[in-house]
Structure formats: structure tokens, C-alpha cells
Amino acid sequence: MAPSRLRGVVLMLASTVLFSCMHGMIRYVSADLHPFEIAFFRNLFGMIVFVPWLVRDGIAPFVAPFHSGRVHLHLFRAALNVVSMLCFFYALSIAPLAQVSALTFSSPVFACVWAIFLLGERIDLKSWLIILLGFAGTIVVLQPGVEAISLGSVLALTSAFVWSIALIVIKVMTRTDSAVTIAAYMNMLLSALLLIPAVLVWRWPTPTQFALLALLAACGSSAHILLNQALKEAESHIILPLDFSRLIWATIIGLVFFAELPGIAVWIGGIMIIGSAAYIGERERRLRQRKQMVTA
Numbered sequence: 346m347a348p349s350r351l352r353g354v355v356l357m358l359a360s361t362v363l364f365s366c367m368h369g370m371i372r373y374v375s376a377d378l379h380p381f382e383i384a385f386f387r388n389l390f391g392m393i394v395f396v397p398w399l400v401r402d403g404i405a406p407f408v409a410p411f412h413s414g415r416v417h418l419h420l421f422r423a424a425l426n427v428v429s430m431l432c433f434f435y436a437l438s439i440a441p442l443a444q445v446s447a448l449t450f451s452s453p454v455f456a457c458v459w460a461i462f463l464l465g466e467r468i469d470l471k472s473w474l475i476i477l478l479g480f481a482g483t484i485v486v487l488q489p490g491v492e493a494i495s496l497g498s499v500l501a502l503t504s505a506f507v508w509s510i511a512l513i514v515i516k517v518m519t520r521t522d523s524a525v526t527i528a529a530y531m532n533m534l535l536s537a538l539l540l541i542p543a544v545l546v547w548r549w550p551t552p553t554q555f556a557l558l559a560l561l562a563a564c565g566s567s568a569h570i571l572l573n574q575a576l577k578e579a580e581s582h583i584i585l586p587l588d589f590s591r592l593i594w595a596t597i598i599g600l601v602f603f604a605e606l607p608g609i610a611v612w613i614g615g616i617m618i619i620g621s622a623a624y625i626g627e628r629e630r631r632l633r634q635r636k637q638m639v640t641a
Contacts, residue, residue: 349578349579350578350579350580350583352575352578352579353574353575353576353577353578353579353583353584354575354579354583354584354587356571356572356574356575356578357571357572357575357579357584357587357588358587358590359571360568360569360571360572360575361568361587361588361590361591361594362590362594363564363565363567363568363571364564364565364568364591365442365446365591365594365595365598366561366564366594366598367561367562367564367565367568368437368442368445368446368595368598369442369595369598369599369602370557370560370561370564371383371387371434371437371438371561372437372438372442372602372603373557373602374554374557374558374561375434375437375438377548377554378548378550378554378558379543379546379548380431380434380435380437380438381431381434381435381539381542381543381545381546382543382546382547382548382550383434383558383561384430384431384434384539384542384543385536385539385540385542385543386543386550386558386559386562387430387434387558387561387562387565388430388532388535388536388539388562389536389539389562390558390559390562390563390566391532391562391565391566392532392533392535392536416530418514418517418518419518419527419530419531419534420534421514422511422514422515422518422527422530422531423530423531423534423535423538424538425507425508425510425511425514426508426511426531426535427535427538427539427542428503428504428507429503429504429505429507429508429511430504430535430539431539431542432500432501432503432504432507433445433449433500433501433504435497435500436497436498436500436501436504439495439496439497439500440495440496440497440498440500440501441497441599441603441605441607441611442595442596442598442599442603442605443592443595443596443599443605443607443611443615444486444497444498444501444607444611445497445498445501445595446591446592446595446615447482447486447592447607447611447614447615447618448483448486448487448498448501448502448505448618449501449504449505449508450505450588450592450615450618450619450622451479451480451482451483451502451505451506451509451618451622452505452506452508452509452512452622453479453509453512453621453622453625453626454476454479454480454509454618454621454622454625455505455506455509455510456509456510456512456513456625457472457476457625458476458509459509459510459512459513460513460516463513464513464516464517468628472624472625472628475620475621475624475625476621476625478617478620478621479617479618479620479621479622479625481617482613482614482615482616482617482618482619482620482621483502483614483618484614485610485613485614485617486498486610486611486614486615486618487502487614488610515527585622585623585626585627586619586620586623588619588622588623589615589616589619592611592612592615592619
């Protein structure tokens with residue numbers, strides 16, 4: 346394996362560990378703090394990390410990312426993010442970690458369907474079968490008719506569904522706005538919007554809880570950075586399947602700290618969903634390469 350690919354693999358695995366640690370800490374802190382408040386602090390501390398990065402080159406570069414002619418789309422995307430994050434954080438507080446992780450892997454599958462109907466993208470029969478595989482995986486995890494579908498599962502799937510719409514909005518915004526502009530608006534708007542539901546359930550965290558909130562936010566931000574770098578170091582078809590390891594880490598954390606042991610259906614359905622998502626990710630990469638070749 347080439348050194349860059351190896352670095353990508355290591356970075357991706359580290360990213361999945363940090364994401365899972367963040368999820369475990371959300372579950373732990375939610376015993377005393379409402380998930381809505383945790384979501385607010387997760388984004389607030391993320392914004393604190395983001396601001397120094399923006400102003401490192403002076404005031405002008407700090408202001409520049411907020412120049413956008415599509416503020417309405419940024420607002421719509423932020424609203425979608427709020428709904429998705431609140432559903433996800435609440436699901437983590439009441440459902441097994443591995444089950445939540447498995448269901449949220451379905452976002453790329455939903456997004457692919459949205460891209461077909463909203464953006465007019467065309468896919469072949471093989472891609473349709475892969476999409477159906479992903480949806481079949483969610484059914485296997487949920488086991489309707491065998492077990493009662495829990496509120497946590499519904500919220501996790503709702504989070505994935507809403508986030509898939511946000512992915513399409515992001516895809517549209519990248520045609521005119523830079524990644525920095527999109528990230529700047531996301532952090533600014535989310536901090537403001539998440540404060541509203543947080544205030545309704547507000548309870549001042551203790552110093553220990555503040556430390557845990559800062560730590561889980563640091564884990565989440567670091568995981569995103571490592572993920573982005575991993576995708577730069579190696580091809581998506583190598584990196585994306587490794588996201589499956591999140592299910593492994595979630596199972597370990599759930600077993601050790603919360604005495605949770607997922608059933609075989611979670612593993613089978615999770616593998617089906619992740620396999621579908623990985624194929625969709627690789628398909629996106631090939632499409633981008635073709636567009637670049639055409640425009641070159």
C-alpha cells in the first residue's frame with residue numbers, strides 16, 4: 346500500500362474512533378443534561394475552534410467567507426442541520442449506540458435518491474439495486490413486525506433522512522460558494538438556532554459537565570478534520586468502507602460503559618447499509634473525475 350493511502354487509512358480509523366467517543370460521551374452526559382442543550386454546546390465549542398482559524402490571516406479574510414449571494418440556502422441548510430442534529434443527539438440518549446450508528450449510515454443512500462429526483466441525476470440498474478440494498482439494510486436493523494420500532498430508531502432514521510436533504514443543499518451551494526463560506530455560515534447559524542431549543546430545557550452544567558462538553562466537541566471537530574484529510578490522502582473507495590468500523594467502536598463503547606449488546610440484525614443490516622453507502626460514495630468520486638476530465 347502506498348504511503349499516502351496508508352496515512353489515509355490510519356486517519357480514517359482515527360476519525361471513526363473519535364466520532365464514536367463523541368457519541369459515547371453524548372450518551373453519558375445526557376443522563377444529566379438534555380440532548381438539546383448538549384447539541385448547542387457541541388456547536389458552540391465548535392464555533393470557538395473555528396473562529397481563530399478564520400481570523401489567523403487578519404480581519405479581511407475573516408469577513409470574506411460570509412460574502413454569499415445565497416444566504417437563503419444557508420438558512421435552509423442550517424434549519425435542516427438543526428433538525429437532524431437534535432434528532433440524532435436525542436436518539437443517542439435513549440437508543441443503543443450501535444443501532445443509532447447503523448441507521449445513520451443510511452444518509453448517503455437517501456441523498457442519492459434525492460439527487461435523482463431533485464437534481465435530475467441518472468443512474469444505471471446496478472446503482473438502483475445498490476440503493477435498494479441500503480434500504481433493505483434499514484429494514485433489517487429496524488425489524489418491523491419482529492420487534493416494536495423504538496423512538497430512538499425513528500429519531501436516528503429521521504436524522505439520516507433530514508441530513509440527506511442537507512447534503513443535496515450543500516451540493517447545490519458548492520456551485521457558487523466555497524467550502525469555507527459554507528462552513529462559516531453553518532457554524533454561525535447553528536449556534537444561534539440551537540440556542541432556542543436549548544433555552545427551553547436549560548440547566549447550567551457543572552464544571553465537570555462543561556469539561557465533558559468541551560471534550561466531546563473537540564472529539565467531533567477533530568474527527569471531521571481527520572476525515573477530510575483522509576479523503577485527501579487516499580481514494581474514497583478505500584476510505585469510505587472503513588467507516589464501518591464506527592459500528593465496531595460503538596458496540597465496544599456500548600458494551601463496556603452502558604451494558605449494551607446489539608443483536609445480529611444490527612450487524613447484518615449495518616453491513617448492508619454501509620456497503621450501499623460506500624458504493625454510492627465511490628460512484629460520486631467517479632462522476633467528479635469525469636466532470637473534471639470534460640472541463641479540463
